[in-house]
Amino acid sequence: MSDIVVAFDRPRRRSIAPVGPPPLFPARVARQVALEHLLQARITSGEFETQAQMARALGLSRARISQLFDLPVLAPDIQEQILFLRFPAGIQPLSEASLRPIARHFLWADQRRAWAQLRRRFLGGNASLA
Numbered sequence: 001m002s003d004i005v006v007a008f009d010r011p012r013r014r015s016i017a018p019v020g021p022p023p024l025f026p027a028r029v030a031r032q033v034a035l036e037h038l039l040q041a042r043i044t045s046g047e048f049e050t051q052a053q054m055a056r057a058l059g060l061s062r063a064r065i066s067q068l069f070d071l072p073v074l075a076p077d078i079q080e081q082i083l084f085l086r087f088p089a090g091i092q093p094l095s096e097a098s099l100r101p102i103a104r105h106f107l108w109a110d111q112r113r114a115w116a117q118l119r120r121r122f123l124g125g126n127a128s129l130a
Contacts, residue, residue, distance in 0.1 A: 024086035075108035
């Protein structure tokens, strides 16, 4: 039996420059707001009786759970805007820590003013609120 060898020209690799804007991904802070809602649902369902029990079971500190549970005091429209924040990979101009001062405002109107200032200062035109 004889072998048949066919020579193929290997195409040269060309570097392809990305076309258009970089892909956007959910912001880390958006994932944290979503996580809080999930954790709250687990307490509501009776899976956990307290935040302390949840912290032990999930391997988180009680302080971390408390920080996450501060997020739902934000006005619903602010939470919605946060959930739809998108950024390019590796860029996170907004953090959960930057939301905590907003959550301390008792009135939603005050929260909205503080959120608008935060958005202007940190997000500018870099975020997508798709």
